Amino acid sequence: MAPPPSTAVSPLVSLIVRILTFACLLISAIILIANTYTQSFQDVDITIKFNDFYSYRYLLSTTVIGLAYTLLQSALTTFLVSTGNRIGGEGMLQFDFYGDKVISYLLATGVAASFGMTLDLKASLSGGSSGVDKFMSKAEAATSLCLLGFLFTAISSIFSAFSLPKRV
Amino acid sequence: MAPPPSTAVSPLVSLIVRILTFACLLISAIILIANTYTQSFQDVDITIKFNDFYSYRYLLSTTVIGLAYTLLQSALTTFLVSTGNRIGGEGMLQFDFYGDKVISYLLATGVAASFGMTLDLKASLSGGSSGVDKFMSKAEAATSLCLLGFLFTAISSIFSAFSLPKRV
Numbered sequence A, B: 001m002a003p004p005p006s007t008a009v010s011p012l013v014s015l016i017v018r019i020l021t022f023a024c025l026l027i028s029a030i031i032l033i034a035n036t037y038t039q040s041f042q043d044v045d046i047t048i049k050f051n052d053f054y055s056y057r058y059l060l061s062t063t064v065i066g067l068a069y070t071l072l073q074s075a076l077t078t079f080l081v082s083t084g085n086r087i088g089g090e091g092m093l094q095f096d097f098y099g100d101k102v103i104s105y106l107l108a109t110g111v112a113a114s115f116g117m118t119l120d121l122k123a124s125l126s127g128g129s130s131g132v133d134k135f136m137s138k139a140e141a142a143t144s145l146c147l148l149g150f151l152f153t154a155i156s157s158i159f160s161a162f163s164l165p166k167r168v
Helices: A013-036 A054-083 A091-124 A130-162 B011-034 B053-084 B091-124 B130-162
Strands: A036-041 A044-050 B036-040 B042-047
Touching: A013 A054, A036 A130, A054 A091, A054 A130, A054 B011, A054 B091, A091 A130, A091 B053, A091 B091, A091 B130, A130 B130, B011 B053, B036 B130, B042 B053, B053 B091, B053 B130, B091 B130
Parallel strands: none
Antiparallel strands: A036 A044, B036 B042
């Protein structure tokens, strides 16, 4: 009988972390997309959305890429948990390792760009209307959830490094 | 005779990557600190520095932490290259792994916060004076160098994951 696929962490734990990542990123994306703010200037309504800001657009891009990747990994891990076989064999461990690394860096930069911009924009808008404040707070909530998603991906990244086949 | 310390990548290559990281981060910090912009408003000179922006302050903090960590790692790796012994033994491999991970995430967030803020600030200041533009461009140069430093740290982080003792 062939030995079980080498992995330092139980696949079930990996799967739970993936599902938590997916949930955080999904809610983050929904909050970000649904967030709008309308202000009237002399009978003209001006609506501000997340895509009026480069940083929020970047945050949404990284979140969507993270969602797609996490969905794929969840499916692969579900298959591993239910059948005990790893699709793609040992080569897949390398894909997990580099994938987790790249996706976690992407999410970290999305979160940081968004937080950095929000903080400095808030500082420059001090004394602004409460509507803008509410818009910013919702964007911060979405960013915080994406931060949680990043932390879970960082944990997955540690797991996948432990599972790497030894090269020496 | 004891076997040589297990490492998948030559210590000399690690050392070169560390030194490149250090150089990028050092120049980045110097450009960021030296960057000022003075404008006269009705006989009053107003000087803008990096520490007037949360994002640039955060970028400098992450760069300084990265510099301290890279200096320590360079010293340890120099010792390993010159004597063939690893200070701290195998336990140090774990320190390298988690250290590289945390520091590379820190640098990534510093770079992203700074780029995100600069982009959105530039968009909102379109048509501003050329002095502000120059200030922003220098800040972008510092951020780009820090981005290079981050990429080198990410490479170190891949090396340290490969060098991890196998846990299975």
